[in-house]
Amino acid sequence: MTLFLQIALDGILNGMLYALVALGLTLIWGVMDVINFAHGEFLMIAMYVSYWLGFLMNIDPLVSWVASGVFVFLLAFATYKLVVSHLIGKPALSALLATFGLSMFLKNLCLNRFSPNFKLLSVTALSGKTISVGSLILSLPQFVIAIFSLIVIFIIYRFITSTRMGWAIQATSMDKEAAELMGIDTEKIYGLVFGLGGVCVGIAGGLLPTYMPVHPEVGSLFGLIAFICVAMGGFGSIAGSFFASLLIGLVEAFAGFYIAPIFKYVAVFALYLVVVMLKPKGLFGW
Amino acid sequence: MKRQWSKKVLALVVVLLFVGLAGDVAFSQEKVIKIGTLFPLTGPVALAGQRCKAAVETAVEVINNSYPDIKVPLAAQEGILGGYKIVLVHADHQGKPDIGKTEAERLFDQEGVYAIIGSYNSAVTKPASLVAERRKKLFMCGCSSSAELTKRGMKYFFRMAPTDETESQEFVTFVKWLNETKGANLKTFGVIYENTEFGKHAAEEAKKAIEAAGFQYIADVAFNPGATNLNSEVQMLKGKNPDVVFGACLGADYILWVRTMKQLAWLPKVCLNYCSGYQDPIIAQQLGPDGDYFMGTTGYSPELAELMPAVAPVEEIYKTKIDPPVPFDSDSIQEAVATFVLAQAIEKAGTLDPDKVAETLYANEWESPLSLGGKVAFAPGGQNIKAMSVVTQLKGGEYRRVFPLELANSDPVFPIPSWDKR
Secondary structure: OHHHHHHHHHHHHHHHHHHHHHHHHHHHHHHHOOOOOOHHHHHHHHHHHHHHHHHHHOOOHHHHHHHHHHHHHHHHHHHHHHOHHHHOOOOHHHHHHHHHHHHHHHHHHHHHHHOOOOEOOOOOOOOOOEEEEOOEEEEHHHHHHHHHHHHHHHHHHHHHHHOHHHHHHHHHHHOHHHHHHOOOOHHHHHHHHHHHHHHHHHHHHHHHHHOOOEOOOOHHHHHHHHHHHHHHHOOOOHHHHHHHHHHHHHHHHHHHHHHOHHHHHHHHHHHHHHHHHHOOOOOOOO | OHHHHHHHHHHHHHHHHHHHHHHHHHHHHOOEEEEEEEEOOOOOOHHHHHHHHHHHHHHHHHHHOOOOOOOOOOOOOOOEOOOEEEEEEEEEOOOOHHHHHHHHHHHHHOOOOOEEEEOOOHHHHHHHHHHHHHOOOEEEEOOOOOHHHHHOOOOOEEEOOOOHHHHHHHHHHHHHHHHHHHOOOOOEEEEEEEOOHHHHHHHHHHHHHHHHOOOEEEEEEEEOOOOOOOHHHHHHHHHHOOOEEEEEOOHHHHHHHHHHHHHOOOOOOEEEEOOHHHHOHHHHHHHHHHHOOOEEEEOOOHHHHHHOOOHHHHHHHHHOOOOOOOOOOOOHHHHHHHHHHHHHHHHHHOOOOHHHHHHHHHHOOEEOOOOOOOEEOEOOOOEEOOOOOEEEEEEOOEEEEEEOHHHOOOOOOOOOOOHHHO
C-alpha cells in the first residue's frame, strides 16, 4: 500500500508540474485560438535564466523564478507583438507555423549562444532534499513546484473569474467583435494573455533547475506533454487542463511502475487518443 | 529578347562549370584526403559529440603538421602518403539513426569523403556504417560500445573501444572479487538502461554475464532517453532493491537518474556504469558530491595519465579545440585513436584504395600510445582485440582506479554511503 501511495504521490507531483506548464498554453488557446508551438522553448529559456542567475550571481532558483517569470512574460509579449498579432484573423495554421518557426529559432539561438552542453546547478536550496511523511518520501523540489503550481493556477483562475480585466478576457474569448463594441481593447487583452501564458511557463522553468539539467532540447517533451494536457482537458479550459495534467502524471507513474518504465509515455499518448476519440473536445471541452 | 536571355544563361552555366572544374583541379593538386566525421553535435548527448569531434580535429592537426616532441605515430612528419593532408567534413546526426544514415549518404555521395569517423551513439553507428559498407568505404568507430556492431561480419568497419560485452564481464569479475576478497555478499543485480541500440545491447550483455556467473538478475529497467522524469524507473529499482546496479545512461539522463535516486532516498550497494554519463568529467563536476562513489569502466581519464605519458602533449592541443577546455575522456580519446590508426594504415598501405587499407588494418598490430593497452589490432568483424579499460570510482570528483589490481591506485568504497551519511 505504501508503494502504491508513493507512486501516486510521484504522479501527482509530476502532474502538478505539467499543469503549470500547460496553464499558459490553455490560456492562449482559450482566448486567442492560437496554439503556441514555442511553449516548450519558453520553458527552456526560463530554465536558462534561472541557471545563469544561479551560476553567475549565486541566486537560488527559489528567488530567480521571479526573474524567469518576468523575462518570459516580456518574451511572450514581444512574440505576440512581433509575430502573432500579424496573424490574428488569418488561417489558424499561419500562427501555428509561425510559432513553430519561433521554437526552432529559440532552440538554435540557445545552441549557438550556450552550446548544446547540459548545465546543472550543483547546489541549490532544494537540491536533493526530501520530506518524510510516515513511510512516504516527498521530493522537496517537486513538492515546491507543485505548491507553486497550485498557487499560480488559483491566482490565474481568480484573476479570470473575479476581476474586471478577467471578465474582459472572458468576453474577448467569447466574442472578439462584441467585446470591442463594448469598449474592450482586445489588442491589449491578447498581448496580456500571451504574456500571462509566458509567466506560467516562466515560473515552472525558473524552478526546474533545482533538479533538472538545462540544455536546448529540454523543453521539447514538456511542450508536447503540455499540448496533450490542454487537448485532453479541453482547449481553453483551465480546470480541464489541470485535471488532465494530474491524470497524465498518474497514468505515467502507474504505467511506468506496474507495466514498464518504457511504457509510460505510450500509456499517456494512448490515453490521449482514447479521450479525443470519445470526446473530441476534451474532458472539459465545450 | 528571349534568345539573348538564353545566351546569358548559357554563358553563366559555362562560367560556373569552369569555376567548378577549376576548383576541383585546385583541390586535387592540394593532395587532400577528405574524411567525414559523424557525431551528435546537437541533441541530448551533444556534449559528448562535440568532444569526439574535437578529438578527431586534434588527431588531424597532429597528423597534418610536424610535432617531433609528440611521441605518437605520424606526429613527426607532415601529412601522410608523401604530403597528403587530411581535411575534415563534419556532420551532425543529433543522436537520431535516420539522420545519421542520411548524413552518411551525404558525406559519401555529395561531399565525396574517403572514410567516416563516428558516430558515438551505437544506434546511429549501426545504419551509418552499413551505408559505408555498401559503398565499400571505411568506417572507423571510436567509442560506440554495442557488441553487436562488430558481430555483423563487416569488412570495412573497425571499432577501437571495448564493447559492452567485455565491460559486462569486467563488471561481474569485479563484483566476484569484492565477494571473494572483501566479503561483500553481493547476490542480486539490476540494470537501468536507455531504450536505444546502446542501452538494449548493454542490458543484454549484462544479463548474460550476470547469469553466467550464477548471480540473480532481478531488475530490468528500460527508459526513454530525454524523459521529463525518472521517478517510475527509480521506484522500480527501489522496489526490487538489487545489491548491484549496472547503468547505461548517457548525458542529461545520467544526471537526472542520480538526482532522482537522491530524491527518492535510495542507492544500491554498488553501482557500475557503462559509457558516458559516468565517464564525463563535466557531469562529475556538476553533480559534485552526489556523483561520488559511483563506479564504471574507463579507457582514459586524467588520473590514468601516468600510465599513458604520450597523451599529455596531445591533450594540450585538444584543450584548445573544446570550450570549456577539458581533458580527454574515455570516449573522445577513442575517436582520436581511430583517426591515428586510419592514417597509419593508409601510410603503411601506400595507397588510398579502401580494400588495401582494410586488409592492412587487419594484417597489422598498430602502435597506439593513446590507448590504455598501447596497441590496436583487429579481429574479423573489426573489433579491437587489444582494447582495455579499468574500473574506476569517483571520489571527491576524481576517478580512482580500483580494478584490476595491477592498475589500481585506490581501494573501492562499498557499500555506497547512503545519501544522508555523506
